[in-house]
Amino acid sequence: MERILYFDCFAGISGDMSIAALIDLGLNPEAVIKEIAKLGVKGYQIEIKKVNRFSISGTDVTVRLNGEAECVHDHGDIPCNGHNHDHSHNHSRDENGKHQNSHDHSHGHGHSDHADCDLEHSHGHDNRERSLGDISHIIQSSEISQRAKEIAIAVFTEIAKAEAAVHGKTVEEVHFHEVGAIDSIVDIVGAAICIDMLQVDKIYCSPVHEGQGFIHCRHGRLPVPVPAVIKMLGGSGISIVTEDIQAELVTPTGFGILKTITEGCGKMPEMLVESVGYGFGKTDTGRLNALRAILGTRSIEKDGKLRDQVILMETNIDNTSGEALGYTAERLLNAGALDAYFTPIQMKKNRPATMLSVICKKEDSEKLSELIFKETATIGIRIRETERITLDRKISTVQTELGEVRVKLVSVSGLERVQPEYEDCAKIAAEKNLSLNEVYEIVKMKFMK
Numbered sequence: 001m002e003r004i005l006y007f008d009c010f011a012g013i014s015g016d017m018s019i020a021a022l023i024d025l026g027l028n029p030e031a032v033i034k035e036i037a038k039l040g041v042k043g044y045q046i047e048i049k050k051v052n053r054f055s056i057s058g059t060d061v062t063v064r065l066n067g068e069a070e071c072v073h074d075h076g077d078i079p080c081n082g083h084n085h086d087h088s089h090n091h092s093r094d095e096n097g098k099h100q101n102s103h104d105h106s107h108g109h110g111h112s113d114h115a116d117c118d119l120e121h122s123h124g125h126d127n128r129e130r131s132l133g134d135i136s137h138i139i140q141s142s143e144i145s146q147r148a149k150e151i152a153i154a155v156f157t158e159i160a161k162a163e164a165a166v167h168g169k170t171v172e173e174v175h176f177h178e179v180g181a182i183d184s185i186v187d188i189v190g191a192a193i194c195i196d197m198l199q200v201d202k203i204y205c206s207p208v209h210e211g212q213g214f215i216h217c218r219h220g221r222l223p224v225p226v227p228a229v230i231k232m233l234g235g236s237g238i239s240i241v242t243e244d245i246q247a248e249l250v251t252p253t254g255f256g257i258l259k260t261i262t263e264g265c266g267k268m269p270e271m272l273v274e275s276v277g278y279g280f281g282k283t284d285t286g287r288l289n290a291l292r293a294i295l296g297t298r299s300i301e302k303d304g305k306l307r308d309q310v311i312l313m314e315t316n317i318d319n320t321s322g323e324a325l326g327y328t329a330e331r332l333l334n335a336g337a338l339d340a341y342f343t344p345i346q347m348k349k350n351r352p353a354t355m356l357s358v359i360c361k362k363e364d365s366e367k368l369s370e371l372i373f374k375e376t377a378t379i380g381i382r383i384r385e386t387e388r389i390t391l392d393r394k395i396s397t398v399q400t401e402l403g404e405v406r407v408k409l410v411s412v413s414g415l416e417r418v419q420p421e422y423e424d425c426a427k428i429a430a431e432k433n434l435s436l437n438e439v440y441e442i443v444k445m446k447f448m449k
């Protein structure tokens, strides 16, 4: 059996929605808080509560920094953005999640947005700038589980890479403001801890719904999806559906988490649903603003076959030498491609050309597409996610009169099929001066009854 986690992102995703939805699946909130405390970061409180929004029962997670006052901000362009998500605020809500006291201007700062709050004032937010190295150090030196550490650092790295690209800096030069604040660290590490606690084998997501318009943050006025999110979209295999809502529904923190942990984007896989969790966002969009997490199981085997998702990349090339193409395929295979192959094609302007196809795991697609761009003259790659059915296989070693040979054993409709390993047979054939076929036959004879 395989445990599957599916994120239904019908209202986007943010850091606090992620941790809230995962806890709402049935994790013990106290146990999660205890794990997060192992970070050794001080000066915050996590409030996890069950609430009803639009008649749906779910979880709301708010990280409050000690001595925090309300975040004071007025919203020029869109509702309460910068807070859809990952930062705590004390706005109270009615049953439908609408703000009752929309903004408390008690500080008299009159900020125009939350990020300005972070940058210029110290009324409760953690203002420290942190580099990826600082954050990785906090995580590495803590006593949270190894898997949670790996996930959390991978999320921060993903976001740092996007920020670096957007701002024309190196990853080391990137200093997080919003995302470096304690509440975002808690959201990301908290989500990583929950994923580890849920012991899931595979994670998938739906296309992610995003609003439109502009937000204000420390960079000034940014279009939605914000640049860091757009950057991370590349190579993610995740698609965006634009809603007619003037709000930022997808935050860099939320998308960073999603991109890092999911293996594929599409419809909910067929599975037996065990539990469903709703994690509420903070923005009032006038409709249910929640991330839905669905946990279930499916049998990995269906008719003796395994099903999983792989990425298929294709590019048509008419201006790269045969030498360079052969070299590219070799590099792709060495870098983790499941397969890399060529098809002769006829392109426009009567050009005989070559289509390069690469099959790979989702997590390798970005790296491999970069390699294709680097080694060939192509300027575009088609990328799609596709389901793969494979026969369950066992590798075993047999003793033959020619020596030890590895074989793949697969079962098809109850019949066992033996596939001797090419490398082993080729080596023996060369050493013993036999044909490859002769070696194959000798190995296969071992399995004749």
Ligand SMILES: O=C([S-])c1cc(C(=O)S)c[n+]([C@@H]2O[C@H](COP(=O)(O)O)[C@@H](O)[C@H]2O)c1
Residues within 6 Å of the ligand: 015, 081, 082, 083, 085, 086, 087, 115, 163, 166, 176, 177, 178, 179, 180, 184, 215, 217, 218, 219, 222, 226, 227, 228, 229, 248, 251, 252, 253, 254
């Ligand atoms: O802090 C930075 S560098 C930052 C970059 C970007 C880019 O798209 S670049 C966007 N933002 C906005 O700030 C808030 C908080 O983001 P979190 O992911 O930390 O919650 C949000 O509106 C982002 O879009 C910040």
Ligand code: NI
Residues within 6 Å of the ligand: 163, 166, 167, 219, 228
């Ligand atoms: Ni930025």
